[in-house]
Amino acid sequence: MSKKTEFQALDLISAYSEKKKNPSHLELNQIFPNPTQPRLIGREDTADLVPSMERLGLIEPILVRKDKGKYLIVAGERRYRAAIKLGWKEIPAIVTDANEDVCYEMSLAENEKRKNLNPWEVGKAIQYLRKEKRKTAEEVSELLGYSGRYVKQLSSIARLDQKSVMELMISGKPLSVKNLEELLKRKENRGGETISPRPGSGSGRISINLSKLNGRVRDNFLKELGLLKKKYGINE
Template sequence: MSKKTEFQALDLISAYSEKKKNPSHLELNQIFPNPNQPRLIGKEDTSDLVPSMERLGLIEPILVRKEKGRYLIVAGERRYRAALKLGWKEIPAIITDANEDVCYEMSLAENEKRKNLNPWEVGKAIQYLRKEKKKTADEVSTLLGYSERYVKQLSSIARLDQKSVMELMISGKPLSVKNLEDLLKRKENRGGEIVSPRDAFGQSKVSINIGKLNGKLRENFLKELNSLKKKYGINE
């Protein structure tokens, strides 16, 4: 286990939450999407946002950082694109003075917290942090709240190219960890090797008695369980 290095992005998320009550208002022509961001698929699709923003306005401001006289989006690109489609002139925004690396970490953590990224996108982001920014698996697991084993698992999925991932999505299969790992095996002409620790259990089932939990604890447990089932592609 390597020594942990605290991510400044974790503090930035907290600061971001505190500043939501008093955002600035920036003109849209001053704001630009960041070419280096974790979300790779579906960022142009705003069909779900436009109607709600037209009816309710922007409930949560976007997050930007200033660079060379313009503002680059750290979090909220789809909200920005929806505002453009609605013909807005300005948008509520929180301006951070954090550097590019910290903003990338923050964008990854924020997107993953909202479940805006599929496992392949998370894997590509992890790959970028580990190869380009020399972060350890332990450090990345701190940022995302994952085990080191799961971080390495997602890093393996990142070997897939975007075209293959898009073809899987178009086929109607969910971009679950299991489906992406199966695709990776086929692409790399591998047989029965196990990439995911979940595969080792075959069709095994786990029974849990939650009868002793009170109403609130039971509700929280089931919520977290559903989140885990979604993450690992468990449908039953």
């Protein structure tokens, strides 16, 4: 499999499980969404939460961290937004003293546990960890419990802009790795390479006429082709 079924970072959340028995009750006007929240699509959609929270209350408290006199949400932004729509004044919350970097990892793990993130959102999270938090590809792979190949796939998908991803979703196509890679290929006007293997691709053949290329260009092309064949284990 390309990735493990669970994030290794889930241990970060389980460390606070005992606190769920006696959470704090914080006023909603003290709590704010985290601007670096990994979830980018549907974070304001609470249609499925409002009726159940109105009927049953909040079953699982949100998780927050204190930052300059206010509380930033680590996990549970949709629950927080549903509480606002219901007119609640306060909400059960666990206050963690973990630092900003650990809280980001916890938020990412919590969203993945609930299967709330699509591959593009996970790719953007990986991009954030690599560029903003200076983590290596190996560190990201270890943190998320993903193989290096899967991290590479998601990092590639992260080059897509949100508008294009939303248009794909509106079209009715699932936001799968394969569909997102194909969208990226079209956006970047690439005609050949994809990272995810396609069913039956092993039997496909491509014919390329090199007769119109000059010697230097042809040599460079064959060199790049050789590298790609080696990279993807093509022996023909």
